[in-house]
Amino acid sequence: MERSAPDLVDVLAFVRVAETxxxxxxxxxxxxxxxxxxxxxxxxxxxxxARLLTRTARGAQPTDIGQAYYARASSILADLQAAQEVVxxxxxxxxxxxxxxxxxxxGISYLAPVLADFARLHPDVELDxxxxxxxxxxxxxxxxxxxxxxxLADSALVARRIAPIRKAVLASPAYLEARGRPARPADLAxxxxxxxxxxQWRFRVDDRWETVRIAPRMRANNGEMLRAAAVAGLGICxxxxxIAAPAIEAGDIEVILRDFAVEEGALHAVxxxxxxxxxxxxxxxxxxxxxxxxxxxxDPCWRAGAGGRP
Numbered sequence: 001m002e003r004s005a006p007d008l009v010d011v012l013a014f015v016r017v018a019e020t021x022x023x024x025x026x027x028x029x030x031x032x033x034x035x036x037x038x039x040x041x042x043x044x045x046x047x048x049x050a051r052l053l054t055r056t057a058r059g060a061q062p063t064d065i066g067q068a069y070y071a072r073a074s075s076i077l078a079d080l081q082a083a084q085e086v087v088x089x090x091x092x093x094x095x096x097x098x099x100x101x102x103x104x105x106x107g108i109s110y111l112a113p114v115l116a117d118f119a120r121l122h123p124d125v126e127l128d129x130x131x132x133x134x135x136x137x138x139x140x141x142x143x144x145x146x147x148x149x150x151x152l153a154d155s156a157l158v159a160r161r162i163a164p165i166r167k168a169v170l171a172s173p174a175y176l177e178a179r180g181r182p183a184r185p186a187d188l189a190x191x192x193x194x195x196x197x198x199x200q201w202r203f204r205v206d207d208r209w210e211t212v213r214i215a216p217r218m219r220a221n222n223g224e225m226l227r228a229a230a231v232a233g234l235g236i237c238x239x240x241x242x243i244a245a246p247a248i249e250a251g252d253i254e255v256i257l258r259d260f261a262v263e264e265g266a267l268h269a270v271x272x273x274x275x276x277x278x279x280x281x282x283x284x285x286x287x288x289x290x291x292x293x294x295x296x297x298x299d300p301c302w303r304a305g306a307g308g309r310p
Contacts, residue, residue: 010044022059095124102147107131144275158276163293165265175233192217192235204261245298
């Protein structure tokens, strides 16, 4: 039958006696009474089935077995102390590795310069960055943090909202001149549609949400591709404003169907529970919130001149 592990405080009591050569000095060092410390050492000896100390009028000295046990036990306690210091450093100091996952388009256009600024501000942080559109397994993949867009599934992960993500329905001036400007979401049925993946288009119509049937001319898994197609006059697309903003500001595409709201998402920082308590991850999330929220810079650059939100 497997023997249970000894009480670590009992082991520490023995180690302190062996180091000081005195029950009284060891008790003072540990903040215990001498009788309590003596009972702890006696309990450890009973647990191990061996005498570890020789008690004399002048104090206490380890036996041969006690000396061998002290060498191993003191080393283990030192390792535990070092482990505690590592945790304390991780919780209080902005240093160490951060493995991060983020969407490709947002990562390249907006996150990259912000991460560079954060790295310059905190030279002891080591960033391991992956830009990709798939949803990674944070815990299984060893990630400290993911930046995600849209609705979050229920999970044990810790999430913090960074900023709103708004979408707009868009088309080029040339397309609208050639094919006409839709007045209502139902009018999209007669237009060339450029769609992201398998997304559905939902609009707020007369105080209710309606899903519009669309027949895509093009389907893509990249927002920049859809933006380029819209700029080229191939059809109407719905894009997050952070992808659409440069082309809107340049006048290459226009926001249409302004009177019909589309669903708003959000930019989140998502972390495994243990990672959320480390100082380096907390500092990075705070940095992202400060740089992108509460109102992201990519929205006012075109909303103000375009007459409000899409």
